[in-house]
Amino acid sequence: MTVTFPLTGELLALDLLNTETAVGDLVADPAGLTAWLAAQAGRLTPVGTVGAGEVAAVRAVREAAGPALDAVRRGVRPPAGALAALNEALAAAPSHRVLAWTGSGGITAGAHRPADPARRLAAELAEAVAELLTDPRVTQVRECEAHDCVLLFLPAHPRRRWCVASVCGNRARVARYYARHKGDTQT
Template structure:
């Protein structure tokens, strides 16, 4: 029996959640279809439905993640993103354009839902490329931080300026325990 991957940090901007699928010591949490399907389930409601997850979807998501990582690293430093990262993100977004689909229900009234055309892999990559574009153009992009926990590489956008760890109950506790033992060494 395969143990499903654990996603150490979700609920950040979608592009950061995508980048956080490679935590230190855990490998690539979306290396294959099973892992990607579990990550998509953890992101329920934030992405359009994906009927089946196969190698094409994994490859498309990996391509967006690589480009997003390079572009975000540059944006955090205040520099221009690499041209190849921008080309990859723009290509992914253009491969499955979105248009609004209007619907009426008595419960919610008139709604406009984005609808993308293209293969499932292209639609998924386009949604993630759009989420990356949203993050890269957010004025707070330079506030994105890397967790200060030992050996942690997860990224987060702090809601509070004093936030130092991706998850206070995990990395924060480990840091506090390490400080305690350092102060109380015999």
């Protein structure tokens, strides 16, 4: 089975939340999570072989992120359990900066998390969620207006209504067209 991700390239936390779609959980098993991680190449530390531990860790962060984001978007206190789960993921794999010479006259300062892959992945995703929850634009996060879509996005333009205009937007336009012309064919 080929897994396609309906929306990637948003903030990492939104990409994570968008793995739970109207058609199901896209990271419910190691194969699905492996495909999602491949789609996120360069945004997360490579995991290697994905197993049940990584799937459980990612799903736990996502399950905490959803209610926390929903609350913060509405300007209310997030559920204590959601914050506790995110904090637990962050604490399980703390990071520190590691300086390295690039060889071209510069230094990099990359994050290093000395933890097993599942904890490291959960911590990186929890950090992305923390960044989103504390971003001043968090109240601008929108749900796609398509009736059968549950995806979230941060619009670059205030008039953006759909997660992907060429998919959900087209479906909405076609549905409106057929609704307008339905009476024309019944004469």
